[in-house]
Amino acid sequence: MTTVASLSLLPHLLIKPSFRCCSRKGVGRYGGIKVYAVLGDDGAEYAKNNTWEALFHVDDPGPRVPIAKGKFLDVNQALEVVRFDIQYCDWRARQDLLTIMVLHNKVVEVLNPLAREFKSIGTLRKELAELQEELAKAHNQVHLSETRVSSALDKLAQMETLVNDRLLQDGGSSASTAECTSLAPSTSATSRIVNKKPPRRSLNVSGPVQPYNPSLKNFWYPVAFSSDLKDDTMVPIDCFEEQWVIFRGNDGRPGCVMNTCAHRACPLHLGSVNEGRIQCPYHGWEYSTDGKCEKMPSTKMLNVRIRSLPCFEQEGMVWIWPGNDPPTSTIPSLLPPSGFTIHAEIVMELPVEHGLLLDNLLDLAHAPFTHTSTFAKGWSVPSLVKFLTPSSGLQGYWDPYPIDMEFRPPCMVLSTIGISKPGKLEGKSTKQCSTHLHQLHICLPSSRNKTRLLYRMSLDFAPWIKHVLNEDLRLVLGQQERMINGANVWNWPVSYDKLGIRYRLWRDAIERGVDRLPFSNQNEDEDEDEDEDEDDGQS
Template sequence: MHPACSVSLPQVRDGGHLVSRPIASSSRGFHCAPRSFRCAATPSDDESTGANVPLNFPDPEAKFRRYGKFFGGRYSLAVDWLGRAPRIRFRQKADRGVDQLSELAILNERLAGRPPWEIRRKVDYLKTRKRNWEMIYQQVTAKDAVTTLRSLEEANRKVEAALSEESRESTSVGDLKKVLVDLQGEVNEAHQKLHLTEARVKQNMDRINTLKREAEELDALDKSMHSIRSEAGAETLDSVPGDLREITSSLDKDAKTHTQTPKKNKRSKGLESSLEMEDGLGNFWYPVSFTSKLDSNTLIPFDLLDEPWVLFRDENGSPACVRDECAHRAAPISAGTVKDGKAVCPYHGWEYDSTGLCTHMPSTVQCKGIRVASLPVAERDGFVWIWPGDDVPGEVPDFTPPPKGYSIHAEIEVQVPVEHGLLLENLLDLAHAPFTHTSTFAKGWPVPDVVKFNTAKLLGGNWEPYPIDMSFEPPCMVVSKIGLAQPGKIMRGQRADTCDKHLHQLHVCLPNRKGEVRLLYRMSLDFLGWMRALPFMDKIWKNVANQVLGEDLVLVQGQQKRMSKGGNTWANPVSYDKLAIRYRRWRNSVDDIGPGARMAGRTRMSAGEMLSPDE
C-alpha cells in the first residue's frame, strides 16, 4: 500500500450513527471489517509532476506554504535533507507484509482521529532496528489483533524483554566460566599453601620431639647427679669423669640464673608501671559527665573501674546513677528510656528509681525488694560526680571550675584506647611537647636548654621557658594554665600569672576498663568571650583536640603494647619527669593511704620547676 492512498472507510450503523471500523492484520495478510474499502489509485510515473493528491485530513504545513516552496530549506541540517532525499529500495516479496505493517498502523490511527505525522515518527523509530521490527511483526500477526501504535509498542516491549533476557543468559554463562576459572586457580593456590603448611608443621613437630628427647635426657642426667651427691657426698665428685662434672656445673649455673629474681634498676627508685587498676582508686569522687549533657529525657551509659553504670534525672530533676544491668535478665538499662523520672529497661519494661529499686514490672505480679546497685551522686561546677567506693563519701572537690573571669568555650568527651595512668603521665610531661606536637600547639617551641636553668640558679633567678602552670589533682585530673601573647602563641621567659591572656584546661581521665579511658576536656579563656556565640566553634575546638590527641596516641599506645609484653616505662627516669613521677608514686601507694591522705598527691608546678635539673 502506498503512503499517499486515500481510503473510504467501511462504515456500519451503531445506534443510528455511522461509525468506521479499523483494519486488522493477520498472518494471511491485511483485512478489514466485512464491508469493503476503497483506495485511490496510486500515482504513476506520469503523474509525478508535483500535482497534489487530495487527502482526507488537513495538511499541517499548509500555513507555511505561503512563504514559498522551499521555505526553511536554507536552514535545514544535513541530516534532515538527507532523510528526505529519495532512495532506491529493493523489497522482496516475503518482506512486503513486514513493511506494510507500519502503513496499516498509521492508517488505523488516522481512522481514530490522531495526527498521522506523530504516529509515523514513532513507528519509524520502531523500524530503526530491523530484527526488532521483524519480531514485532510476528507478535502482532500471531494475535490477529487490530494493528495500532499501542499494539506495536506493546509488542516492542515484549521483544526488548526477550532480547534482554537472552543477552543476560548468554552473558551470565560467560561470567560463570570466568568465575569457574578463577576459582580453579584459587583452589590450586590453596592446595600449594596447604602442602607448604603441612611441611612446616611436620618440621616443627620433629623439632619439638627432638627438644623433648633432649629435655628427658637432661632430666635423667640431673637425677643421676643428685643421686651421686646424696650417696657419696662432695668428696666422691672427684671420682666423677671431668666431662660429666662440667655438664653438672653448667646445669647448676643455668638453674641459678633462671631462679634469681631480676634486679630493679636503681634509677627507677621503686616506681612500678602497671595496666591494672588498684582497689584504692574507688574511694574518690569522679566527674563522669558534663551537666549540660544530662537532661530529663536522657540516659548516659559509662564504665568506671570496669563496672557499667547509667546516669539519668529523677522526678525531682536531680541526677541519679544505677548499675546498667537489669535485675531481670541483665539487659542494659541504658538502651531504654526515662519515664516520669524512672529508668525503663527496654527488654520487658521494668522501671527503676534513683535508688535502684524496681518500682514497676509490666505483665507480671510485682515482686518486692528487687533492685540494682546505685551510687552516691552530686552535681557541682558543671559536672555530675559519683562515688564508686566502699568508704563514706567525703566532700566533692572544688578545683574543677575555671578561675574567676574565665568563660567556658569547649566541653569535649572522647573515648581513648589507652590505660588512664599512661594518658595522665603524658599530660603531665611537658618536655615532650616540642618534639611530639610540632604540627599543632607546640609548633615553633624551642627546646629548653639546661645551661639557662643553671645560669638562672647561679644568678638567683628562675628561668621559665614556657608560661605554663600545671597540677595533678587526684584521682585522675590534670589542670593547666597557659599564658598567651595572642591567640595561638605563648609568651616565653615568663610565668603564666604575669601574662595578660590565658588558656585554662581541665583534663579528666576516667578509668573505664583495663586499657581504656574516657577523657572529659574543658577549655576556658579569659578573652574572646564573643567567640562562644559562633555556631561552628565547638566543631573547631573538637577538631583541634583530636589532632593533638592523635599525636600523643601514636606514642602512648606504643607504650601500652610494650608494657603488656613486660616493658617498663620507668626504667630510667630523669629530672623533667618529676611531676609524672609524683603521680606514679601516689598511684603505687593509693591502696595504703588513709582517707585523710588521699588528696596528698596534689602537686602544682610551673614549666621552669618541671624542666629544671634540680631533682
C-alpha cells in the same frame, strides 16, 4: 557502750526506792574519783563494803606495757601484747562503769525527796546544772572508751596476723637454713647471704596493667558534663571495669545505677527515661535513681533492687563515688579561674590505661616535638627544661615555658598556658602573658585498657582540641603496647618529669594503703624546690 546500756547494768541496790542517799561525800575513793555512799534501811554503807566493791579493785595495767625486745615481736611477745590489750579494755570498762555509778548516786541525791526538803530551789538548780555538765563529760568518756575498744580490737586482729606471719616465716626460715647449710661452704657465707641488704626500690611501671586496687575507688570521680544529661537522656559509662548508667530522677537530680536489668540482664541504657525512672527495653521494668524497681508490668510486684552509687551534681559536672568507704562531704571545684569563659566540653573514649594518659598530660616537655602543628608550633627547643614544684604538693610550673600545671586527685589535671597566638610564645611564665588557655583533663579509669576522657577548655581555641589530643594519643598507644610487653615507661626519669613522678608515687601510696599520702599537705611552706634530682624516680 552507751549510757543507757551502762545504766541498765547497775546493781539493783542502787535504784531500789528503799535505799536513801547519804549526803556525806568521799566515803569511798577509787582512782581519785569520789564515790557517794548509798545507805540501806539498816544504815549500812553499800559503796564501801558490798559485793560490788570487788568490781573496781582492778589495777591500771598501763605501767605493765609489754616491752618489745627487738624489731619484730616473737610469738610469746605478741601473745603478751594481746593479753595486755584485753586487760586494758577490761580496766577501762570498769572505770567507765564506776563513773556512771557515781553520777547515778548524784542523781539520787539531788532528786531524793528527803534531801530536797533541806535545799532551796536555787541550790537544786545549781546542782542539776553541775550534774548535767558531768553527765556530758561522762557521755564523752563512754564514746572515747568505745573508740579505744574498737582500736584494741583492730590491734588484736593485727597481732593475730603478725603471729601467723611469724610462724610461717619461722617455718620457712628453718627450711631455708637447712638447705643453705647443706649447700653453702660455711656458716659465715650463709650469714652473708641472709644479711645482704636488699637493693634500693626504684619506680617501675612495666608489664600488663594490673587490676585496680580498691583504695583507688574511694574518691569522688567526675563522669559527665551536666549539659550532656537532659531530663530524658541517659549516659552509659564504664568505671573500674563495671558498667553504669546515669539519668535524672523526677526531682531533676542525677542518679547512677548498674547498667543491667535485674530481670534478664538487659542493658538499661538501650531503654528510655519515663517520669524519672529508667525503663528496661525488654519487659518494661522501671528503676528509680536509688536502684529500686518501682514498676513491673504484667506480673506481681516484687521487692527488687539493682546496685546504685552515690551521685552528686556540682558546677556543671556529675560525680560518682565508686568505693566501699563512706563518701567524703566535700567535692573539689573544677571551675576555671576568675575571668575565664568555658568555650568547649568534649568527651572521648580512648583505648589506653588512664595512668599512662595522666603521665602524658603531666609532661609538657614533649610539646615542641609532638604538638608542632597546634599550640606549640614554632616553639624553640631549650637546652634545659625544668619543672619547678613547691616543697609539698602536686602542682608547679615549667621553665622556660609559660605553663602552670596541677594534678588534682584522683584523676584530674588542670593546666594554664600563656599564649598570644598559635606558634608564638609571649613570655617565659604565665604571669608575663596577656592571654591564656585553661584546660581541664579528667581521666576516668573505665577499664585497664580504656579511659573516658572529659575535656573542658576556656577561651577560643576549640578548632585545635581534637588535633592536640590525637597528637598525644598516637604516642601513648605506642607506650602502652611496649609497657604490656615488659618495657618500663619510667625507665630513666629526669628533672622535668617531676610532676609525673609525683603522680606515680601518690598512686602507689594509695594502692599500698599508707596512712599519710605524699605531697598532700598543702599547708606547709610552699618554697619552690629547684633541685633537679629530687624526684628522679627513687622512692
